[in-house]
Amino acid sequence: MLLHLSTWPEVETYLSRRQSIILPIGSTEQHGPTGLIGTDAITAEAIAAEVGRRSETLVGPTIPVGMAHHHMAFPGSMTVRPSTLIALIRDYVVALSAHGFRSVLFINGHGGNINSVQAAFSEVYEEMRAARGSDAPSLRCALSNWFMLPGVQAVQKELFGDREGWHATPSEVSVTWAVHPDQVRDAPLDPLPETSSTFFDSRDFRARFPDGRMGSDPALATAEHGRRFIDAAAAEILGRHGAFLDGA
Amino acid sequence: MLLHLSTWPEVETYLSRRQSIILPIGSTEQHGPTGLIGTDAITAEAIAAEVGRRSETLVGPTIPVGMAHHHMAFPGSMTVRPSTLIALIRDYVVALSAHGFRSVLFINGHGGNINSVQAAFSEVYEEMRAARGSDAPSLRCALSNWFMLPGVQAVQKELFGDREGWHATPSEVSVTWAVHPDQVRDAPLDPLPETSSTFFDSRDFRARFPDGRMGSDPALATAEHGRRFIDAAAAEILGRHGAFLDGA
Amino acid sequence: MLLHLSTWPEVETYLSRRQSIILPIGSTEQHGPTGLIGTDAITAEAIAAEVGRRSETLVGPTIPVGMAHHHMAFPGSMTVRPSTLIALIRDYVVALSAHGFRSVLFINGHGGNINSVQAAFSEVYEEMRAARGSDAPSLRCALSNWFMLPGVQAVQKELFGDREGWHATPSEVSVTWAVHPDQVRDAPLDPLPETSSTFFDSRDFRARFPDGRMGSDPALATAEHGRRFIDAAAAEILGRHGAFLDGA
Amino acid sequence: MLLHLSTWPEVETYLSRRQSIILPIGSTEQHGPTGLIGTDAITAEAIAAEVGRRSETLVGPTIPVGMAHHHMAFPGSMTVRPSTLIALIRDYVVALSAHGFRSVLFINGHGGNINSVQAAFSEVYEEMRAARGSDAPSLRCALSNWFMLPGVQAVQKELFGDREGWHATPSEVSVTWAVHPDQVRDAPLDPLPETSSTFFDSRDFRARFPDGRMGSDPALATAEHGRRFIDAAAAEILGRHGAFLDGA
């Protein structure tokens, strides 16, 4: 059940039996010479939809632009500041809690969002505590980063070994091709240099990773692999957060 | 050309010949007993895509949640504060201008966004002026509210007369059905009371408009009407902003 | 009754019978070669005072500096950022509501303020909703832009035709001369070029409107015209907002 | 020379010979049973005008509402938060410095503003330093609290002895009567209890000072005394800040 394809009476009915919602969050940023700029939003949205389908949980709108400062040296990357992302998520959660939502699960496709999303949870909790003390509504926020789940990482390892890397990875590119089979890119890629996952600001990032990939070989991606990742991620998220989504 | 389905080298190429981008902005809010909560985002995104196609302009990610405080008394509505929306748009524009984008056109599907979007333009301009003075990059932001365009309003009048109303309108519902033909809702609607478009806060809004519609009869919507609105809106936006998008 | 010329016991008495207040808001910005920098504040204050007199409504202090980024390329113009103006209006309204004021009418003399003022209303409503839910005080904010009222625009048309223009207009200059008969300026003005009301940032504004006027011929202004505008504006505001000010 | 009664070419001329400006700042707050709510703005504005006249310095718009949280338990008092006042003053100063103003003197009528105004100066300086380093414009901000000047306090002592007190003082009321001779109030006042100038929040303030006066006997006020205070304050401000206003 997708929020944007629901009516308010349908949501009212949903809330009478269930108070959980899933919110996908991605990013709009370079993903190497062949990866889509929308990769992280596409993957998060696809996996969130699958989790929603399997668990009959409402899925809200995807946050398409995340905290991607470090990609700003590549054309087309967009970013919001951490402080803006915290304010945005705070507003989302405050709005949803007003309707009685009690469990909010963010499914995230971008490493750069993690700190801001987690910080936003604390910001909301603390604001509610400070303003209402013991009258604050019961509210539980959780974050699942699909690409970091152990089961997903096992599949990454199995399929791509050490060519998975950290950015513009074959696993995320696979998921985008599963979702958008018409968007396969087939450009020649430079050989991968030795690298690490360390970087500082956006200028430093581009100096270390000149074409945007961080040790990843997206040429290994296939739509079929993508479907396997969606399945694995959805299953693992449900295994970890199923009770949470059931309000337990 | 959609940003999220592009790669960074493709955007680099695009920027070498063109420095404009379109950003759809919608809302996640009740649209009466039969309208989709995502209506404003769906309509803005569809019309923006059409404008992008016709003018070969890049279209960025849709802002799915807007300033919809006044709808908060209906389950499922989400809102961001004006101050958050201003920060968000500021960040989008600042990021895009760093890559050389000079003309940013927001195509908007929700009346409640107008003030915040326009305020955000001034916020960005003033920040750039204060920080850089005469070194500030040349930057032009514009807003087009498709549902308020005179040509679109003529079609609304022609097709629906005074049953168009102001919210959960047959015109916007028509567009959502053109985009999502499987999402037609057919629920009985109460007769429309005499009403106006005035309201204050969200509590007041619900007291005045108990089922969420503001004088609108969405039962008049059809997908075919929707296609006509997309066409009319895209044509008029191009007529008004075509030179802007060409950088003139 | 002017707030700044009242005592607190007098306000207490006023509140026992009436919970409405009028707040003028202007701007401090260039008004062409002959218009006063304080024009928008002077006009808003004069019209607000007249509305207050006729309706026995309390009139609060004038906000003298508004959102006038676009005039910043002319010496003497001042501006606040939209975010600052929103915070300011939020504070005003929050303070007034604490005393029991329930209807707050801003009478505005400057187009650049509209978005920020309206955004501020939503900001306040949403803050109160989020913090107090159904316990939030009943509060109604409204904005009247005197120079855009249909009745006022009819007089502009009648007296000045298409030489009214959009900035440093003969109508607003007339009002300033009605208020300050000793401040008439009589400088030679360049012929008016063809123009429109479109502009982007402050640099762009000055490039389009080199002496600050936007298609306006302030040489047509007279103090007598000014008195007519004050009268017309006050009457129309009362016609539109009289019941609001009466708490109905 | 008053900014709001000037044109931009006149300001341009002024700036060619002088880069200083005076900004009055007051408050909108209870001043006891007989004092005007606008007292602090009226006094600051009158004294600033006098200083401007004597020194041929431009005087900008008065900030009418200041930081007056502690008066909020009395009807009609308004306040802005310190953070809002800092943002407002920051914007004023940033705007003025863009035109080449280099010396900005705030003349203040309200003790509650002092901390926020001074904090705002540091906020502006630090923002300019952080953003521009050694390229930051030379900018000097100063604050003069007329009612705390030693020469003014000598007159307070001479005329009113220990009945001057700290709020709704005969000296400030005298100045308002000098400016508005038609606004004299003549209500019976309770005897003054022993008191001090200490207080915490607004609830505590009203508990300590039930009618709003802090040890002051405004019945001693006269318009003639008010003229003497305006003269004494203007003279002393010029003695202290004349060179500053001259750009030395």
Place this chain on the structure above:
Amino acid sequence: MLLHLSTWPEVETYLSRRQSIILPIGSTEQHGPTGLIGTDAITAEAIAAEVGRRSETLVGPTIPVGMAHHHMAFPGSMTVRPSTLIALIRDYVVALSAHGFRSVLFINGHGGNINSVQAAFSEVYEEMRAARGSDAPSLRCALSNWFMLPGVQAVQKELFGDREGWHATPSEVSVTWAVHPDQVRDAPLDPLPETSSTFFDSRDFRARFPDGRMGSDPALATAEHGRRFIDAAAAEILGRHGAFLDGA
């Protein structure tokens, strides 16, 4: 009793009999050629500890970095913006009040903090008033600047006469030597020029005070003098704020 050397059950016990806490606040800034950068934090912390010991009041953590923009032209100085310091103190006070602390006394070692700390108190009071009205918790905040206490100033005068000056003073240096006897510096100092305590931004500060001292001769400092200042300051703070700390 020091908060950081207590356990939560010990604080719970403390709160059952006493609801006051002391918070030292200092700065991290140049103190001339021989003064320690941590001087203001060291002095505030030492005096706060002494006050806590004598009155059996809990002493919280020291704020080590204050508002020291004006010292930023000297290597090693750190500063927070006034707006940041206000937010920080707001958070401290909001957190403490949640546990039932009712009297919060800041003991301050740095003049540059005064405005921001006092502004923060108003910010907290006003936020609590706006959010909770008459349900706001009773809360009292106070500030004591040890180096400005009359009794302390008498000792400064007695020991150092007009060589005390305003920054890198022999009195504060003496206190640091009493606390850190191993940190005595003995560098030759330039003769003191005629000076005043006026300055504007950090660039202006260094131009006026090239080695960082403001008319002070820290060569007069001794650890023994420092012990006398700690004693005098603690005694006077207790004399002034003892009842406050007792909750009276």
Place this chain on the structure above:
Amino acid sequence: MLLHLSTWPEVETYLSRRQSIILPIGSTEQHGPTGLIGTDAITAEAIAAEVGRRSETLVGPTIPVGMAHHHMAFPGSMTVRPSTLIALIRDYVVALSAHGFRSVLFINGHGGNINSVQAAFSEVYEEMRAARGSDAPSLRCALSNWFMLPGVQAVQKELFGDREGWHATPSEVSVTWAVHPDQVRDAPLDPLPETSSTFFDSRDFRARFPDGRMGSDPALATAEHGRRFIDAAAAEILGRHGAFLDGA
């Protein structure tokens, strides 16, 4: 070399050969029935000092209060909001970078700080990029959480096995006893229930962890173990960040 025990000429000399600085960050929060409220600050400060000693790196002031919302249901805990902590760290880094510091290493003792500190790094980088583009100073920020270092965790495992837990751990308590041998607490502790490291807001935290410990047995702590942890942590931090501190 400690910043607060240095003079500005000493820092100037230091900067001529080295542009790195270490900043300890802790928290002020409950640490179970026997752990000190200042534990996280004490541990971070001790380890940072040891790293500074071994590498001759300057160590700045400790941030004593961190993001500890989740501990707020226990008396004596303090917290700042994530947004405040981001502003604070932004200010610290901006100030230090003005003097030429290029490598800033935060050594952290509290898990709740991680997201805000990392978010603050992105906030600073993005602000500098947006304001200065390619003129932004080269700046590198890094975070080391001593208690999560693999080598430290190996010692935790060796000494305490699964009784290390997650909060009020024997390892951190050991470090505090190494630093403050006079602060050993010896209270009886309830048996440890089965638990996990999951929690939501502060109310939920206390419901899950009634005495504040999260599966930890601090009775295993000894000062000698503490010295071993300081040594292990300092060595590992140097191994990982030594080149960073050397500017390589």
